[in-house]
Amino acid sequence: MTGRAVSFDPRGAFADWWSGTRRVGLWATLAWYDTILRYRRSMLGPLWITLSMGIMLLGMGPLYSGLFDVGLRRFYPHLTLGIIFWHFFVASINEGCQVFIAAAPYLKQAKFSLSVFVWRSLAKQVILLAHHLVLYLPVAVWAGIGITPRQLLFVPGFVIVLVNLHALAIILGILSARFRDVAQIVTSAMQFLMFLTPVFWMPDRLPERATFILLNPLAQMLDVMRLPLLGSLPAPGTWWFLLGWTTLTVTLAGMLYTAFRHRVVYWI
Amino acid sequence: MASLVLDAVTVEFPIFGTHAASLKTTLAAAATGGRIGRETGVTVVEALRDISLTLSAGDRLGIVGHNGAGKSTLLQTLAGVYEPTRGRIVRQGIISSLVNPMLGIERDATGYENIIIRGLVQGLSRGEIRGRTPEIAEFSGLGDYLSMPVRTYSTGMLMRLAFSIVTSFRADIVLMDEWLSVGDAEFRERGAVRLREMIQSTGILVLASHSPELIARECDSVVELEHGAIVARKSISRLSAADGTVV
Numbered sequence: 001m002t003g004r005a006v007s008f009d010p011r012g013a014f015a016d017w018w019s020g021t022r023r024v025g026l027w028a029t030l031a032w033y034d035t036i037l038r039y040r041r042s043m044l045g046p047l048w049i050t051l052s053m054g055i056m057l058l059g060m061g062p063l064y065s066g067l068f069d070v071g072l073r074r075f076y077p078h079l080t081l082g083i084i085f086w087h088f089f090v091a092s093i094n095e096g097c098q099v100f101i102a103a104a105p106y107l108k109q110a111k112f113s114l115s116v117f118v119w120r121s122l123a124k125q126v127i128l129l130a131h132h133l134v135l136y137l138p139v140a141v142w143a144g145i146g147i148t149p150r151q152l153l154f155v156p157g158f159v160i161v162l163v164n165l166h167a168l169a170i171i172l173g174i175l176s177a178r179f180r181d182v183a184q185i186v187t188s189a190m191q192f193l194m195f196l197t198p199v200f201w202m203p204d205r206l207p208e209r210a211t212f213i214l215l216n217p218l219a220q221m222l223d224v225m226r227l228p229l230l231g232s233l234p235a236p237g238t239w240w241f242l243l244g245w246t247t248l249t250v251t252l253a254g255m256l257y258t259a260f261r262h263r264v265v266y267w268i
Numbered sequence: 269m270a271s272l273v274l275d276a277v278t279v280e281f282p283i284f285g286t287h288a289a290s291l292k293t294t295l296a297a298a299a300t301g302g303r304i305g306r307e308t309g310v311t312v313v314e315a316l317r318d319i320s321l322t323l324s325a326g327d328r329l330g331i332v333g334h335n336g337a338g339k340s341t342l343l344q345t346l347a348g349v350y351e352p353t354r355g356r357i358v359r360q361g362i363i364s365s366l367v368n369p370m371l372g373i374e375r376d377a378t379g380y381e382n383i384i385i386r387g388l389v390q391g392l393s394r395g396e397i398r399g400r401t402p403e404i405a406e407f408s409g410l411g412d413y414l415s416m417p418v419r420t421y422s423t424g425m426l427m428r429l430a431f432s433i434v435t436s437f438r439a440d441i442v443l444m445d446e447w448l449s450v451g452d453a454e455f456r457e458r459g460a461v462r463l464r465e466m467i468q469s470t471g472i473l474v475l476a477s478h479s480p481e482l483i484a485r486e487c488d489s490v491v492e493l494e495h496g497a498i499v500a501r502k503s504i505s506r507l508s509a510a511d512g513t514v515v
Contacts (some may be wrong), residue, residue: 023391025393025394026388026389028384029384029385029388030388033374033377033381033385037374037376037377040376040417041376059449105368105371105372106372107349108344108346108370109347109349109365109367110348110349110365110371111348111349112364134294140405143479169453172325173289178289178292179289179290179294180289180290180291181290181291181292182291185291185292203295255423262351265349265350266281266282266286266350268284
């Protein structure tokens with residue numbers, strides 16, 4: 001493949017990824033300003049989203065608990081975390097498509113590791129997630145969810161999800177830089193996946209023959225973050241599934257990063 | 269030690285038509301053997317062809333050529349933006365590109381915050397930026413405005429801030445597209461002195477320009493680009509003599 005500057009040098013690619021990853025001061029600061037500058041533009045800034053999410057939850061909780069015939073005390077915490085985490089997944093994945101396109105002014109001026117911009121985007125989403133998680137506190141207190149050691153499992157769950165979202169952003173960011181319709185395809189796919197993921201509905205209401213749809217990676221990612229905070233345990237199979245899925249996404253991201261990291265700037 | 273060596277560097281851009289930029293069309297074409305969405309052809313444009321250059325500390329290189337001759341692409345390639353599709357490039361030293369001084373400026377952030385952001389983008393540590401801030405602030409002459417969001421600045425003020433920031437960086441290799449000159453008459457004068465200081469302390473300067481006078485004044489050698497290839501290399505005195513411009 002002459003004239004394509006495709007490289008096959010995994011060690012060089014890893015060094016490049018790492019040199020961007022360790023510039024924490026840069027990407028964390030950019031993500032921080034991405035957030036606080038939104039506060040300056042409007043009085044409530046990102047809290048607007050928290051507020052509108054809170055209002056949506058107030059409306060949807062009683063309605064869906066009636067529709068699904070599930071007690072509100074059991075349903076509300078499930079729904080709250082479901083919507084908060086789903087929003088986090090969708091925002092990270094949709095924005096993941098734009099990471100390199102949006103970073104064009106930087107990438108066209110000087111040499112930057114692509115990973116800087118992936119971390120910038122993910123860090124911003126984590127800051128927004130922290131805004132939204134505040135909503136869960138009153139719900140958890142109201143529903144009488146006590147503090148148990150099980151909640152510590154949220155930490156490894158969150159880490160595995162972050163690794164996945166980082167890898168997905170690299171994959172989708174590179175594909176979107178080359179093919180401009182990827183972002184639209186991903187947006188539609190995420191809307192569709194929302195119905196296949198127990199964001200609103202309770203997984204235990206699913207008929208036996210349909211439980212296979214819980215095998216979608218997003219449902220599994222939701223489980224390892226939501227169940228610990230609800231005070232219960234994700235199934236051991238969930239961890240194994242996610243371990244396998246993560247190996248897959250990280251390998252694919254590594255391959256694309258190795259082959260096309262020099263090529264992205266030619267496409268954007 | 270600053271050095272910049274290009275060995276037969278070629279940079280080719282793929283130009284994707286609407287169809288080639290679509291995953292759906294590309295997949296459809298691949299699946300149907302080209303019966304659906306067959307126009308997925310990719311045109312390749314050679315932006316730079318077989319460029320060889322050897323620059324070491326003390327060199328001042330001018331790049332001339334018509335619009336579209338490849339001057340900007342060459343500057344970007346020197347900066348490390350484009351990895352050559354063929355050939356090799358070896359860089360040594362810190363590179364600072366003054367091509368777009370406004371890079372990374374956040375309109376809703378204050379002047380001081382923009383100094384921090386731009387410094388981090390350049391690769392400086394927080395401590396180094398803190399150390400330099402008073403000097404940048406003073407040179408910009410923006411005073412209390414630096415505590416206000418830069419979207420409230422006039423264009424001239426914003427350029428002054430950006431100029432003051434980027435010219436405070438010390439680099440081994442400086443890349444510039446035309447002479448950087450901003451602000452009112454008074455600032456221009458001070459700016460010229462400051463830019464000259466920066467350039468004097470740098471190892472290598474590469475300056476693209478349409479102005480023979482500027483090139484003659486700042487550079488000791490010049491390459492002329494045409495359609496992405498070097499068509500002429502001259503030492504500066506010969507260029508001046510050939511063009512009839514007297515320095």
